[in-house]
Amino acid sequence: MEILTQQLFNGLTIGSVYSLVALGLTLVYGILHIPNFAHGALYMLGAYVTLTSMLLWDFNYWLAISISIIVVGLLGVLMERLVFNPLKNAPPIHDKIAAIGILLFLEAFAQLMWGADYRSMSTPYGEVVNIFGTTVTMQRVLINVGAVIVMITLYLFLKKTIVGSTIIAMAQNRKGAHLVGINTNKVAMLTFLISGALAAIAASLSAPINLVFPGMGHLVILKAFVIIILGGMGSIPGAIVGGYILGFSESLGATYISNDYKDIIAFVLLIIILSFKPQGLFSKEGV
Amino acid sequence: MLKLEGVSVKYGSFSAINSVDIEVEEGELVVLLGSNGAGKSTTFKAISGLEKPGEGDILFQGDSIRKKSPDRIVKAGIVQCAEGRELFSRMTVFENLIMGAYVHRKKKALVKKSLRNVYELFPILEEKKNQDAGSLSGGQQQMLAIGRALMTSPKLLMLDEPSIGLAPLVVEQMFEVIEHINKEGTTVLLAEQNANAALKIADRGYVFESGSVVVKGASSELFTNDAVRKAYIGA
Numbered sequence: 001m002e003i004l005t006q007q008l009f010n011g012l013t014i015g016s017v018y019s020l021v022a023l024g025l026t027l028v029y030g031i032l033h034i035p036n037f038a039h040g041a042l043y044m045l046g047a048y049v050t051l052t053s054m055l056l057w058d059f060n061y062w063l064a065i066s067i068s069i070i071v072v073g074l075l076g077v078l079m080e081r082l083v084f085n086p087l088k089n090a091p092p093i094h095d096k097i098a099a100i101g102i103l104l105f106l107e108a109f110a111q112l113m114w115g116a117d118y119r120s121m122s123t124p125y126g127e128v129v130n131i132f133g134t135t136v137t138m139q140r141v142l143i144n145v146g147a148v149i150v151m152i153t154l155y156l157f158l159k160k161t162i163v164g165s166t167i168i169a170m171a172q173n174r175k176g177a178h179l180v181g182i183n184t185n186k187v188a189m190l191t192f193l194i195s196g197a198l199a200a201i202a203a204s205l206s207a208p209i210n211l212v213f214p215g216m217g218h219l220v221i222l223k224a225f226v227i228i229i230l231g232g233m234g235s236i237p238g239a240i241v242g243g244y245i246l247g248f249s250e251s252l253g254a255t256y257i258s259n260d261y262k263d264i265i266a267f268v269l270l271i272i273i274l275s276f277k278p279q280g281l282f283s284k285e286g287v
Numbered sequence: 288m289l290k291l292e293g294v295s296v297k298y299g300s301f302s303a304i305n306s307v308d309i310e311v312e313e314g315e316l317v318v319l320l321g322s323n324g325a326g327k328s329t330t331f332k333a334i335s336g337l338e339k340p341g342e343g344d345i346l347f348q349g350d351s352i353r354k355k356s357p358d359r360i361v362k363a364g365i366v367q368c369a370e371g372r373e374l375f376s377r378m379t380v381f382e383n384l385i386m387g388a389y390v391h392r393k394k395k396a397l398v399k400k401s402l403r404n405v406y407e408l409f410p411i412l413e414e415k416k417n418q419d420a421g422s423l424s425g426g427q428q429q430m431l432a433i434g435r436a437l438m439t440s441p442k443l444l445m446l447d448e449p450s451i452g453l454a455p456l457v458v459e460q461m462f463e464v465i466e467h468i469n470k471e472g473t474t475v476l477l478a479e480q481n482a483n484a485a486l487k488i489a490d491r492g493y494v495f496e497s498g499s500v501v502v503k504g505a506s507s508e509l510f511t512n513d514a515v516r517k518a519y520i521g522a
Contacts, residue, residue: 162385162392169375169386176373178337181361181390181439 005134007251013140013209015247016147020202021220022227022239023154024195030171030234031191033092034084037099039199040221041106044214046072046200047207048114051121061124068200076196077189085188110214123208143205150201151240154194158236167191171234219263226266230273232280241281245269288313288474289334289365289443294343296329303329305498306343311443311476316469318485318506319478320515321495327478328370330495331447334476335367336360347443362390364442370451370478372432376421380412380431383420387438397440405434408464426457430464437468444468445476450484462488486510494518 021043028036049071053064083098125138157164170177170187177184203216210216227246231238246266254262273281293306304326311317319327332338334345336357345353352360375383384405388398406413409430415423420431429449436444446465450458458481466488469475479485486492486506494502494515502515509515 162389165378165382165386166389168378172375172377173373175337175369175371176375178357179335179361179367179369179373180387180435181358181366182386183356183358185356 002133003255005132006136007255008248009131009134009136009140011248011251012244013143013247014250015244016144017202017206017243018220018223018227018246019240019243020147020150020198020205022224022231022243023151023236024198024202025221025224026228026231026234026236026239027167027191027198028195029228030236031167031174032084032095032188033234034095034099035225036195037096037221038079038102038106039195039224040217041103041110042072042076042196042199042217043203043220044110044212044217045075045106046196046203047121047212047216048110049200050204050207051119051212052114054121065201065204068204069197072200073193073197076192076199080188080192084192085185107214107217114214116214119212121207121212125208137209139208143209146201146205150198154198155236163190167194223266226270230270230280232282235280235282238280238282288315288348289476290346291330291334292344292346294330294333294340294345296333296338297341303338303498304333307498307500309493309500311474313442313474314469314472315490316466316475316477316488318482318489318492319476319495320480320482320485320492320509321478322480322518324497325495326498327495328447329498331367331369331445331476331478334360334365334445358390361439364440365445366436366439366441366443367445368432368436368447368449370447372428374420374428374431374435377419379417380420380423381416383431383435384412384416384438387435388440390439398438401438401440405437408437408467409434426453426461429453429457429461433464433468437473441473443474443476445478447478448480449477450479450481458484482509482515 021039025036025039028034046068049068050064053059053067054061059067079102083102084095087094087098123139125142127138128135129138129141158168166177166182166187167190169182170184174184177187223246227242228239231242246269249269250262250265253265289311291307291309293308295305296303307326307330319330321327329338333340336352336355340353344351347363347365352363355363375386378386384402388401391397411427412431412434415427420428423431433446433449449461449465453461462484465475465477477485477489486509489506491505492503492509493500494509502509502512
């Protein structure tokens with residue numbers, strides 16, 4: 001029983017990180033219909049920027065995360081301006097090629113800057129706490145609470161503010177957005193900003209319990225794609241629910257089936273869910 | 288108010304409209320007649336900035352809007368209610384209307400007043416304000432599309448085939464509303480295949496055929512023009 005609650009909590013933690021990454025991916029997909037393969041590189045850079053700010057300038061954890069959010073968010077905007085916007089009238093395959101190009105470029109850049117070594121990030125929240133009879137580190141609690149706060153904030157921003165609604169409007173009907181006078185370029189930049197920021201938050205929160213290295217985004221982005229495909233491409237609730245489904249099944253699978261096969265569970269799950277619901281769980285187009 | 292001077296739009300090598308000249312005076316209700324593919328919608332897209340003309344110029348209140356982006360054109364006071372309605376189908380009726388007032392989002396009083404106006408014009412929209420736009424009937428969706436366009440407080444309202452796919456009784460109501468909007472002071476440019484109904488409320492008209500204007504004149508002239516009668520009115 002104790003193992004079960006422990007693993008459920010782990011699943012929640014992993015799921016929180018997956019959901020944050022998948023949310024950024026699904027937002028961009030929803031409005032531009034670009035599968036942004038470079039999103040994993042943004043995640044990786046988010047961790048590096050936080051780590052560097054902490055080690056080099058001795059910033060505290062929260063300040064370092066804020067810097068990472070800004071830097072990676074702006075990098076997302078830069079990507080949209082320099083690469084995706086000029087390609088908007090090109091065939092869709094060009095976006096995909098460009099996204100892979102950005103991914104390779106950013107990873108090579110990280111290797112050059114920080115080397116290929118595995119690094120660990122220290123956290124001021126390493127102490128152990130006891131919740132409902134389960135022993136967990138404060139950092140893991142922080143990941144869960146942080147992710148939920150970010151998701152609620154994002155939800156309120158998208159639903160309750162006019163600027164946020166423009167993202168949903170553009171996802172539902174791009175031409176309609178043009179017709180009411182929404183500047184779709186600005187919305188695209190805003191979406192990439194949010195998407196980058198979400199990746200930075202996810203990476204900075206989870207880096208202390210994982211390791212930081214140039215290829216750290218690979219598996220995360222592959223799983224984020226699994227999540228948004230099984231949740232329904234472009235769907236926000238789909239990304240959140242999908243993230244937690246994957247988190248729980250991985251941690252439970254690792255304990256009760258085999259730890260060696262934990263990374264394969266995502267893909268088995270994808271095949272099973274798509275066999276029954278080929279459009280994904282939340283199959284409406286758009287948000 | 289609006290002046291198109293020799294506007295041409297090409298899709299690849301296919302020329303959708305060819306040196307079109309149109310003029311709309313303030314307060315007028317002008318109709319563009321023509322069958323499918325004659326170039327009416329492309330003309331609207333060019334005016335809205337959704338398609339950039341290869342040649343020619345578009346003047347609005349004396350300034351060229353040819354190079355302006357679609358959102359700047361809406362801000363300048365031209366709004367289009369497109370043929371496909373292009374609603375945000377999973378937002379509520381109310382949210383659609385509020386998005387319509389996007390360019391005036393900081394003028395709360397104006398938004399409130401426009402909303403009042405739209406609800407007065409289409410009481411059914413107020414009744415269904417919390418329903419998803421996608422759940423409305425075709426006629427109600429068309430009302431919402433027009434309502435959303437009116438939320439921008441336009442100087443020039445362009446309506447692309449508002450009667451398409453609607454029941455005859457609803458079409459009649461729709462034209463009454465359009466006439467009413469025009470009488471209240473909004474200049475209207477209407478694209479229609481239903482020449483009979485459109486010419487009844489319009490001041491002037493242009494007839495499109497394969498991308499060019501072939502006949503133009505006052506509504507009464509077009510009504511009695513043999514070629515127009517044969518092609519569009521069916522006399």
